[in-house]
Amino acid sequence: MDRREVIIYVAVFLFTLVMLWNDQSIILVLGVVLFTTLIAFTIHVIYPMAWETRMNRLDAFLRNKQHKPYIYIFYATANRLDEEVEQTIEKLMSDPRASKSTKANYQAAYGSYRKDMFTLRKAVREMRRSDYRTYYETILLTEEGNSERARAHLTSIKKEWMRFALLAEIERRLNHLEQAAEYASKAIQASRGVNRYIMTKEAERYYTKEQLAQ
Structure with missing residues (x-):
């Protein structure tokens, strides 16, 4: 796992904690996390590959x-x-x-x-x-x-x-x-x-x- 991937995962984790701390809906939190992860994966893996x-x-x-x-x-x-x-x-x-x-x-x-x-x-x-x-x-x-x-x-x-x-x-x-x-x-x-x-x-x-x- 390279540095950029570590930074992305840490950022997503912290963002999830903040949303949960503010009593956001679990469904909303999961949706945002999945969407953010998909965007990050596209930018850092799919784009260079394809x-x-x-x-x-x-x-x-x-x-x-x-x-x-x-x-x-x-x-x-x-x-x-x-x-x-x-x-x-x-x-x-x-x-x-x-x-x-x-x-x-x-x-x-x-x-x-x-x-x-x-x-x-x-x-x-x-x-x-x-x-x-x-x-x-x-x-x-x-x-x-x-x-x-x-x-x-x-x-x-x-x-x-x-x-x-x-x-x-x-x-x-x-x-x-x-x-x-x-x-x-x-x-x-x-x-x-x-x-x-x-x-x-x-x-x-x-x-x-x-x-x-x-």
């Missing part, structure tokens, strides 16, 4: 979330921190509250990260039908060298950043670096939050700033 675009803010947000493995996994994988990826995945997979489909998503991300096609293929079979499943199915086709099938398969994906990211990977594997960099740049521009962070870190490993700026 909408933030500033890399420095995203980096600071993700780096300080070691205590929340479902968030920290994005930082560990994006920065290729192998040991921390292993530890974080172990925590996520051992969480009894996570559903089978949620664990399949974690396992697919891990398989893709490790280039472990057996693990990825097994995880994909257990994933619910979604853009994410199609995304990983396309990765499998790409890894198998079926670039044309992969290109056709990804057309059903609704998320623009996913399509561009996959096209960038296909073109990169074909050694079409100029086209790949162009797609990678489009993937970054089309993404927000942690997805933008991951896309940016991935692009930085393969392309120069000049290539991405074209």
Whole structure:
């Protein structure tokens, strides 16, 4: 728990005590507390996860979330921190509250990260039908060298950043670096939050700033 979260929880607690001290209705107190907590959660968790675009803010947000493995996994994988990826995945997979489909998503991300096609293929079979499943199915086709099938398969994906990211990977594997960099740049521009962070870190490993700026 970081300092801002502590401050928020303490403030909510004190505010609750003041309201109760002034004989406010329990229903009113609970309503205000829930509303305040929801606003705070949106500002400090949902917004950076889903909408933030500033890399420095995203980096600071993700780096300080070691205590929340479902968030920290994005930082560990994006920065290729192998040991921390292993530890974080172990925590996520051992969480009894996570559903089978949620664990399949974690396992697919891990398989893709490790280039472990057996693990990825097994995880994909257990994933619910979604853009994410199609995304990983396309990765499998790409890894198998079926670039044309992969290109056709990804057309059903609704998320623009996913399509561009996959096209960038296909073109990169074909050694079409100029086209790949162009797609990678489009993937970054089309993404927000942690997805933008991951896309940016991935692009930085393969392309120069000049290539991405074209």
